[in-house]
Amino acid sequence: MSLGERKAAELVIINGTLPETAGSVNVAVAGGAVLAVGGQDVLALVGPGTRVIDAEGGALLPGINDAHLHFIASAMTRFGYLDVGASAASSWQEVAGILAAVAPGRDGWIRAHGWDEVVLGPGGAEVLLELRPDTPVVVFDQTGHQLLANRTALEAAGIGRAPAAPAGGVIGRTASGEPSGLFVDAAMEMITAALPPVPREDLRSAALKFQRLLHAQGITSLTEPGLGPGGKSLLGGACTTDALEVLGAMALDGDLTVRINTLLLFAGTGGISADMVGNGLASGLQHLYTQQGIDPRLLRIAGVKVFADGTPRSGTAWMTEPYGEQCSHGSMVVAGSTDAGRTAELNEIVRLVHAAGLQAGIHATGDAATEAAVDAIIAAQATDGRRGRHYIIHGAFSSNDSLHRLAAHDVGYSTNPAIRAAAGDLIRRLLGPERYDRHQPLNSALKAGVKLNIASDSPVTDTDWRRTVAAAVTRATVHSPGRPDDPERITSLQALQAMTSLPAWQDHAEAFKGQLAPGMAADICVLDGAWPAADIDELAERQVAWTIAAGSVVHEPGWVSAGLDRT
Ligand SMILES: [Zn+2]
The missing domain is CATH 3.10.310.70 (Diaminopimelate Epimerase; Chain A, domain 1)
Structure with missing residues (x-):
């Protein structure tokens, strides 16, 4: 579509600014896509029916893509389950009072x-x-x-x-x-195991409220990293196949406005085996949405979540050097009784996922687990020469050697700066200063050419992406402000790319989302001020003014207070 054809825009955003460049910019939108990005010339696309939004100098960003956000678990913890968190109760007597007063659920x-x-x-x-x-x-x-x-x-x-x-x-x-x-x-x-399934009405109602909250934060895409038969044991049993079906129904009814990639979960946080994955894939669950005719740009099953190891905190991260109070190496948590047996099991799991044409999203926190995961991916890709865009989740202690192998084999890397901000002091205590300095090697990953994305892992941390970006830039923790000479810091623009264009690559979607450019999906986050490139602390003061998803306004000023309270 050239400007000369003068197709009127449905929506034009005027007086915006871009994070990378100085000067004012206007953006025209039609048919769910960006029609034009430019100056005065864009205004020619304003017709009698065009809605015009004045960004008043605010930054125009591609819609934020949180590539590791447990959507259903977050929705249920925020809007589904009764809240007895710190803001609701400050003593066990108050918790008991809340539980005594409430009516039982539908089940x-x-x-x-x-x-x-x-x-x-x-x-x-x-x-x-x-x-x-x-x-x-x-x-x-x-x-x-x-x-x-x-x-x-x-x-x-x-x-x-x-x-x-x-x-x-x-x-x-x-x-x-x-x-x-x-x-x-x-x-x-x-x-x-004895809990009845969470009623689907409850899942849907919480999901709709949470979707609205995400839009109020400028989020238009996410990866839901774990729904399926293995979800019964996680977070109240909400992350099940029922939840997959609820998302499908929302998409078919036109109620889903955030783009979701899902990873299937065939086992809980430990004990996954090649048999479980083989049987899970044989069930055909991965075809659920395509069989229903759902637009894969909106909702798709992208791959399979595999827990290779656990967490440093619980001593289940698999590290080459010992750590923690037990002074152990930890181990992988996949099925098997020896390191060699578990490694062979992981290789077979990843081979099965790759052969099914799906992505393996491998949770690996320890450096040894990360190495094993990279080995498994490279071996699986060698069977047919195809690059599956498999990726390492967390990869908190990736060595430089691992990072170069990730880059060389097109393996992605998704990690969580806000977790470091919250738990970094504990990690330093458990693993010592040397490994702590290398924890989440963001800059080393980018320098090695790795497709890095940064994500909240909500509900582990908040979905407010401004905190994730700020944590990547400052590398601050609760008790330490972050060192200006920390070599693993990245710039705010790099952090922004790690929440827009780079996760679009992980989604196999860089051709249609992740950038603000003609022909791309009109997923846009409009801030109420310019991008604070010089002082990241100012990002906390910026609010999301408008959010556009597939060309439709899904958040606008004044909507923040409406409908986001817990019920
Ligand atoms: Zn997670």
């Missing part, structure tokens, strides 16, 4: 989320065990690693007086040795 259960041991202290089990004898109650903690159940829930789950804890799990006990109602990590499944 007869009370599900709540957000208690924080750091805020509330111990003693929750004693307060909650005998509460609400009429109703099963389950209350997840803010980290997703612990839950409390009342006696009625214990009975519903068939938990007797002396249950044995599974490997990797802990059951809290009373003084007499009976279960107290506290279940940690792998033991949580003893309760969640």
